[in-house]
Amino acid sequence: MTGQLGALILLSTVSLIHPTEVRQQIAFVVAEIGGNVTLRCPMSEKGGNFFHWYKQSPGYMIQTVAARTYNEQKLYGEFNNPRFTVTESESQYFLTIRNVTKEDEATYSCQTGTAYSQTFANSTYLAVNGNVCYFSYIHTDSVQPGDIVNLQCSLLFNDKENKVQFGEHNVYWFRPGSGGSHPSLIYTHRNRSNEEEERSCVYSLSKTIQNSSNTGTYYCAVVTCGEIFFGEGTNVKTRSNPDQVVIVLGVLLACCATVTAALTFCVIRMSVCEHCKGRFI
Numbered sequence: 001m002t003g004q005l006g007a008l009i010l011l012s013t014v015s016l017i018h019p020t021e022v023r024q025q026i027a028f029v030v031a032e033i034g035g036n037v038t039l040r041c042p043m044s045e046k047g048g049n050f051f052h053w054y055k056q057s058p059g060y061m062i063q064t065v066a067a068r069t070y071n072e073q074k075l076y077g078e079f080n081n082p083r084f085t086v087t088e089s090e091s092q093y094f095l096t097i098r099n100v101t102k103e104d105e106a107t108y109s110c111q112t113g114t115a116y117s118q119t120f121a122n123s124t125y126l127a128v129n130g131n132v133c134y135f136s137y138i139h140t141d142s143v144q145p146g147d148i149v150n151l152q153c154s155l156l157f158n159d160k161e162n163k164v165q166f167g168e169h170n171v172y173w174f175r176p177g178s179g180g181s182h183p184s185l186i187y188t189h190r191n192r193s194n195e196e197e198e199r200s201c202v203y204s205l206s207k208t209i210q211n212s213s214n215t216g217t218y219y220c221a222v223v224t225c226g227e228i229f230f231g232e233g234t235n236v237k238t239r240s241n242p243d244q245v246v247i248v249l250g251v252l253l254a255c256c257a258t259v260t261a262a263l264t265f266c267v268i269r270m271s272v273c274e275h276c277k278g279r280f281i
Contacts, residue, residue, distance in 0.1 A: 041110030048114030127230035
């Protein structure tokens with residue numbers, strides 16, 4: 001379980017040779033066991049047709065998945081099998097993993113550029129759900145600063161015949177950091193049940209969005225029986241308050257009107273004074 005919980009920390013921890021030019025968040029993708037997933041990598045704006053795909057599993061060293069140098073493209077080691085394929089379009093490289101297994105859960109990073117200059121284009125954390133259950137999520141609309149957003153995550157069981165003895169489990173809510181920062185652990189909750197659970201469990205979290213620093217994609221994860229199951233995430237954005245915009249515009253308009261009136265008064269007064277001086281000279 002310790003290694004699996006380490007996945008939460010490795011969401012934004014990729015220590016490779018060349019850093020990215022701009023800080024950016026690590027993407028998060030959830031796949032089901034036995035399913036297929038395609039990871040995308042944008043081509044370098046500097047040109048060149050070189051790329052590398054890397055895999056970093058929780059608790060393990062970095063592995064090279066695939067690479068292209070000049071006109072040669074190849075898959076390395078254990079990845080040189082029909083489950084892994086690398087393709088490309090005019091602007092992106094693609095890494096496709098078929099028949100996903102739990103061992104595929106890791107951070108995948110791509111590096112693109114020329115033979116002499118390559119940078120990391122992006123990284124994606126691939127979370128793999130087990131064949132017992134999966135998560136659904138409820139989309140959250142944009143909110144105004146100060147509003148309360150209700151994050152909700154549903155745990156559903158695929159086994160329709162048998163109920164599941166859930167036992168003790170922990171629920172984690174977190175938000176990935178940007179660049180080299182670690183994910184922010186928002187809230188943890190522990191449940192323990194000695195009775196069989198129903199076929200679905202719903203977890204909710206209410207959070208006040210104070211400002212833009214509280215925005216981003218929030219994920220939930222449930223740890224139970226040595227397994228960790230990830231939710232697909234809820235993206236929270238802030239929008240401006242129309243009333244506040246109207247008030248600000250009104251204040252600015254009033255200020256402009258006041259300044260205009262003051263300038264007009266000064267010009268008229270100066271004209272009158274000049275006229276008076278002309279009469280007494």
